[in-house]
Amino acid sequence: MQYGPDNPDATYVEHGYSESGFDTGEVTLNYATTGSADKPALLLVPAQANSWWSYEAAMKLLADDFEVFAVDLRGQGRSTRTPGRYTLDNMGNDLVRFISGRIRRPVIVSGLSSGGLIAAWLSAYAPRGMIRGAYYEDAPLFSSEIRPPYGQGMSQAVGPMLKLMNMYLGDQWSVGDWRGLRQALPRDLPPALRQGLVTMAGPNHSGGYLTGDEPPQSVKEYDPEWARAFWTGSATASCDQARMLAAVKVPVMFAHHFRNIDEETGRLQGAISDLQVRHVRELITQAGQRFDYKSFPEMGHNMHEIDTQLYVAVLRDWISSLAA
Amino acid sequence: MQYGPDNPDATYVEHGYSESGFDTGEVTLNYATTGSADKPALLLVPAQANSWWSYEAAMKLLADDFEVFAVDLRGQGRSTRTPGRYTLDNMGNDLVRFISGRIRRPVIVSGLSSGGLIAAWLSAYAPRGMIRGAYYEDAPLFSSEIRPPYGQGMSQAVGPMLKLMNMYLGDQWSVGDWRGLRQALPRDLPPALRQGLVTMAGPNHSGGYLTGDEPPQSVKEYDPEWARAFWTGSATASCDQARMLAAVKVPVMFAHHFRNIDEETGRLQGAISDLQVRHVRELITQAGQRFDYKSFPEMGHNMHEIDTQLYVAVLRDWISSLAA
Numbered sequence: 001m002q003y004g005p006d007n008p009d010a011t012y013v014e015h016g017y018s019e020s021g022f023d024t025g026e027v028t029l030n031y032a033t034t035g036s037a038d039k040p041a042l043l044l045v046p047a048q049a050n051s052w053w054s055y056e057a058a059m060k061l062l063a064d065d066f067e068v069f070a071v072d073l074r075g076q077g078r079s080t081r082t083p084g085r086y087t088l089d090n091m092g093n094d095l096v097r098f099i100s101g102r103i104r105r106p107v108i109v110s111g112l113s114s115g116g117l118i119a120a121w122l123s124a125y126a127p128r129g130m131i132r133g134a135y136y137e138d139a140p141l142f143s144s145e146i147r148p149p150y151g152q153g154m155s156q157a158v159g160p161m162l163k164l165m166n167m168y169l170g171d172q173w174s175v176g177d178w179r180g181l182r183q184a185l186p187r188d189l190p191p192a193l194r195q196g197l198v199t200m201a202g203p204n205h206s207g208g209y210l211t212g213d214e215p216p217q218s219v220k221e222y223d224p225e226w227a228r229a230f231w232t233g234s235a236t237a238s239c240d241q242a243r244m245l246a247a248v249k250v251p252v253m254f255a256h257h258f259r260n261i262d263e264e265t266g267r268l269q270g271a272i273s274d275l276q277v278r279h280v281r282e283l284i285t286q287a288g289q290r291f292d293y294k295s296f297p298e299m300g301h302n303m304h305e306i307d308t309q310l311y312v313a314v315l316r317d318w319i320s321s322l323a324a
Numbered sequence: 325m326q327y328g329p330d331n332p333d334a335t336y337v338e339h340g341y342s343e344s345g346f347d348t349g350e351v352t353l354n355y356a357t358t359g360s361a362d363k364p365a366l367l368l369v370p371a372q373a374n375s376w377w378s379y380e381a382a383m384k385l386l387a388d389d390f391e392v393f394a395v396d397l398r399g400q401g402r403s404t405r406t407p408g409r410y411t412l413d414n415m416g417n418d419l420v421r422f423i424s425g426r427i428r429r430p431v432i433v434s435g436l437s438s439g440g441l442i443a444a445w446l447s448a449y450a451p452r453g454m455i456r457g458a459y460y461e462d463a464p465l466f467s468s469e470i471r472p473p474y475g476q477g478m479s480q481a482v483g484p485m486l487k488l489m490n491m492y493l494g495d496q497w498s499v500g501d502w503r504g505l506r507q508a509l510p511r512d513l514p515p516a517l518r519q520g521l522v523t524m525a526g527p528n529h530s531g532g533y534l535t536g537d538e539p540p541q542s543v544k545e546y547d548p549e550w551a552r553a554f555w556t557g558s559a560t561a562s563c564d565q566a567r568m569l570a571a572v573k574v575p576v577m578f579a580h581h582f583r584n585i586d587e588e589t590g591r592l593q594g595a596i597s598d599l600q601v602r603h604v605r606e607l608i609t610q611a612g613q614r615f616d617y618k619s620f621p622e623m624g625h626n627m628h629e630i631d632t633q634l635y636v637a638v639l640r641d642w643i644s645s646l647a648a
Contacts, residue, residue: 023452025450025451025452025454026448026449026450083567084562084563084564085413085564086562087413087562089409089414093413093420096421097451101451102425110330124350127349127421127425128347128349133369184517195618209390234561234562237558237559237561238410238414238561239409240407240408240409243409
């Protein structure tokens, strides 16, 4: 099955919020919104292989106090597929256009995982005054790089998983061999990574990632070319992350979830190591910006779905501490 | 000598128009402007190893009929150096922010060579309504790609020249061996390329490129990392040009200057071959956009400096044929 916008009936399901499209000039970004325009604006950016509705439960809790926008990045959900053009710089600039053209006022941004990289990108490279603060939810800084200056890079983190996803599903689902992927995962993933992914998945996913007879809804809505772009480094190319963090211009909150270094192999289990976060902190602090940090060592990767109440409480507390 | 913004006294000279800086959030773009805001807006984008003032003579001729903006891209002239971040996508998005933040109304864009690639990028990927039309002055479409679908790519076009420039001058002039570069050019350049460069330079540069005891003013103001970014392909990565041209949304004029295919080696002399321009035309036409074309087979690469009157006449004629 080739899932995606060309095959919407097989791909998408209804959600509790209606969806809209915003034309950036290159792509149509799909998004949902709730809350009122007289409240602070909040932009939510999902993880790789997630769509805007991974924030659906959080949106309900946030709607009274914020005008909330949750987006699908290019290649996610119902947003446009852009073969060959999945880069942090392009995704970040998509959101610059979305904020200036649709939200039209300063926002707080919160993103998970790859979405956290985009939150980091916006905190460094958005036009001045556009971003009020950035919440990096378990963002794989350095560990998503091919040649990171600190700690494990793509090959010693989640890379082999992304490689298999792209190999068996193909750019724009051109291969679509879900069964082959399921067989490959236990066979070809480094055991430490497999173990780590189960813990990252959290209690919502007994047995870990990608075990069902058909792809989870969130994976159906994902362009597997993303996986290739991150595995090969084209997504992170020309965007050195130490340089990016040294350019951060707004307050940052880092929520750090489960992580461990496998003793035998030195592989990173989880999104980002303690050592790597220390350097994130150092760079942002040296850039003159406030850096808040919360550690949740037992928490799966996607706190905003696993424990929505806690995510919302942490986010809300941090936002209330920012200057209005 | 390490030329650049860190060493301004050794690098820059006065010009007939005053210069200003525009803060995009990531970089400060240097620019000059003339003409009046009640006339159509025109944005001029210089070539690689050129600065905004390569348009100084043209600006004088255009000032009565346009509000003219000539910019230095990142890594050119007095604009910020961004090591590791010289890509078409980043440069194009810099100008999107410049147009929306500084010009604040729809523009016609004209760019030479690499600046013509940026004009092409804007014609495809800028927000809708931002660009009224794009003039590609001898733009190396396909020939600037590492793996072009049509004709000679970087290695069979100007690539070896860029390689030597970066090798002897270094990123941000870290090497600065001008003498070594001058010795290497006759020794290490493919003869067909050397020959082609002399013709491209035009009558203003007897003896061809880069023969003086010190670097030409325009080269002093250039970050030689640009050369590496184009030679290695990092500048053009994640920006497939056929895909870009298929997304063009506005009328285009292509001014095609000297070009020849060397019989012995098959190398491209000049910026872009006839075959390559045919495919540019085809893609833009198939995208539903008007494509005008003027051939100047005897003209050097930089018509706007070599024959400013002619450049202005062609540009003006084409603009007057566009819907207001």
